[in-house]
Amino acid sequence: MPRMNEKLRYWMLVLPALAVMIFFYIWPVLNIWGISVTEPATGLGNYTKMFDSNAVRVSFMLTFRIAAITTVVCLLLGYILAYTISNFATKARPLMLGLVLLPFWVSVLIRSFAWIVLLGRSGLVNDALMDTGLIATPIRFMHNETGVLIAMVHVMLPFAVLPMLTNMRGIPGSYMKAARGLGASEWRAFRDVYFPQTLPGVFSGGLLVFVLSLGFYITPALLGGGRVMMISEYITYQIQEFLNWGLGAALSVALLVATAIILFVAGRFVNLRKTFLERN
Amino acid sequence: MPRSPLRIFFATGSWAILAFLVLPILVVIPVSLTDTAFIGLPKEHLSLQHFDTFLHSPEWLQATWTSIWIGIIVAAASTALGTAFCIGCWFLSDRAATIARWVMIVPILVPPVVQSLGFYKFWVTLGLIDTHFGVILAHTLLALPYVTISVFAALTNLDRRIPQAARNLGAPLILAIRTVILPSIRPGMITGAIFAFIVSFDEIVGVLFLTVRRVETLPKMIWEGIQESVDPVIAAVATILVILTLLVTAAAVARSYAATKPHPS
Known part of the structure; x- marks a missing residue:
């Protein structure tokens, strides 16, 4: 069979999904630029x-600050x-892994609701x-940056743990053992060899x-109560x-441009392929 | 192994962090059993009245059912499209195919509000606003990245020579895919389909932009409920979903314990 024909058949498999994605997703998103100038x-x-x-500047600064703090804490x-x-954890490993993944499978909406129940003015924490x-x-835990940050860290933590x-x-334990064997303290071996x-x-x-925090909407909107307006909420x-x-x-x-710049700059330090394309 | 300070620090820290991750979610369970008409712990006795309200409310049941069937269609559509896409890319394995794979994961990177704005304007011109099909289409696009990531991960573990052998023995491409490739990537497809279902089942921002009154999904009902009155019915719904998740997670953990245990022989 001629080679070209073969390649064409593979593209026939690729094309339906790719065409749908470009026509119904990429195109409308690019079109936002058109809306902004017309x-x-x-x-x-x-x-x-x-x-x-000024309000836009404040919102952008707030967004970057919350995203940065969330990232560091996570x-x-x-x-x-x-x-x-x-x-x-050898024995507890599956249990710990399960507990990390459990919140991952509970919708963000329900997790935010749980935080509202806990942190609200007449919430369980204040009641107690x-x-x-x-x-x-009652102490104000919610409708301020603290509330948004607590709930954001809660939502984002599994995303930090999994990579x-x-x-x-993939890191063999033998390096640490070798360092310890050569006389390094446990802390030193961790700091200089493992870390x-x-x-x-x-x-x-x-x-x-x-990146996920920058565009986050649900949790800031619910926990911020209109007082902590991150950029996504500002847009809506x-x-x-x-x-x-x-x-x-x-x-x-x-x-979008801010996100793209961050990805571009991060691409010099981070393996973007492993972070996004091949994550499991 | 000796219990060093570093080790103790990490172990205690971890259990504390896990408590922070899990316990706040469980709080919806006692709240759902409240005997009062507002959000809070039960006052005099436990009550199932809010579950009763949920099970007898046509709106809540209708929205739940809508979310389930939309999720199933989205899972089927995105798994079919995504699997074909991945198999094609896997055969091609060239630069163009890699670029195509990057295009498919763009929805992960674009903020939900931004993409929903784009959807809205386009869906208006297509006449898809407030239709089930409009929601299904949007959710399929949002689910495709997750499907392609998990299916492609399954494909990278597949030996290229196996489908090649089938082809050399005269099997047409479709037959080789159906009988050789699909059975070996089934776990990746199932993971992808589950992901797709959950993406759709939980999706809220797109639904808020794309629907008005005709299409009500479960997340939309919860969202509106939280915004309006924080009714304990939401706690009942949340409890049902959390308990389902707990059961599935517990089963997965038990399975992985069983797998690590040596066989009694």
């Missing part, structure tokens, strides 16, 4: 409005978990504190959490309250 009037009006707006907590699961007489008036686990699984080898997993998990707010599709589209373009 609504309500043709021109770059939405962009000048965006760059001049990496710290996730590292402890991943390290324990891969090195210490008031019943025991520790506080007289680090995959990475640590540098785990950096690819750390970067990979960090990038995943950061512009559209729902003011029908301001043009500005919403311009903000979307800005968010």
Whole structure:
């Protein structure tokens, strides 16, 4: 059979999914750019409005700050978990792994609801504190940055743990043993021998959490109560309250460009292929 | 192994972090059993009234059923499309195929609100707003990345010479795929289909943009419930879903313990 014909047949398998994706997904997303320069009037009006707006700047800063803090906290907590699961827990390993994955399978909406039940003004935490007489008036855990951060870390933590686990699984224990055998303390062996080898997993998990956090909507919207407006919520707010599709589209373009720049820069330090294309 | 301070730190830390991950989710269970009409712990006695409300509410049942059948169609469609796509890419294994695979995972990288905005404007021109088909199409696109990742992972473990042998013995491409490739990547396809179902079953932002009144899904009901009144019925729904997840996870953990245990012989 001629080679070209064969290749064509393989493309026939690839094409349906690819065509659907390009026509119904890539094209509409690229079209957002079109909306941003045509609504309500043709021109770059939405962009000048965006760059001049103080509220937009505040929202972008807030978004980056929350995403950065979430990433750092997730990496710290996730590292402890991943390290324990891969090195210490032999008997408890399947149980620990199951407990990491359990929240992963519960929808973000329900997890946010659980946090509202806990952290709300008359939530369980405040009720318990008031019943025991520790506080007289409810503490505000929710509708502020703290509430959003707690719930965001909760949602994102598994995303940080999984790439680090995959990475640590590939590190043979013999290096640490050799370092210990040569007289290094346990801490020194960890710091100088083990930790540098785990950096690819750390970067990979960090990038995943950061990128997902930047565009996160549900948890900030529910736990922030309109007071902590991250950029995704700002976009829907512009559209729902003011029908301001043009500005919403311009903000979307800005968010997309920011995400693309981060991925591009991160690509120099992180194996993007392993982070996104070949993750399991 | 000796219990070093480092080890103790990591082990205690881990259990604390796991408690932080799991316990807040379980809080929906006692709340769902409350005998009051608002969110909180049971006051006088345990009550199943909110489960009763859920099971007798046509709106909630209708939305649950809609989410289930949309999820099943999305799982079937995205698994079929994604599997064919991956097999083609696996055979090609060239630069173009790698680029195609990157294109397929774009939905993971684009923020939900941004893609939903894009969907909305396009779905308006296609007349798909507030239709079940519009939601199914959007969810299929969002599920495709997960399907392609897990199916392709299964394919990379497959020896290229096996389908080649079938071809050399005269099997047409379709026959080789059906009898040789598909059976060996079935686990990846099943994982992909489960992922796709869950992506669709949990999806909320797209549904909020693309539907008005005619299409009600379970996440949309929960979302509206939280926004409006935080009704304990939501806790009952959440409890049902959390317990289902718990059971499945427990079964998976038990299975992996059974697999690591030596056979009694």
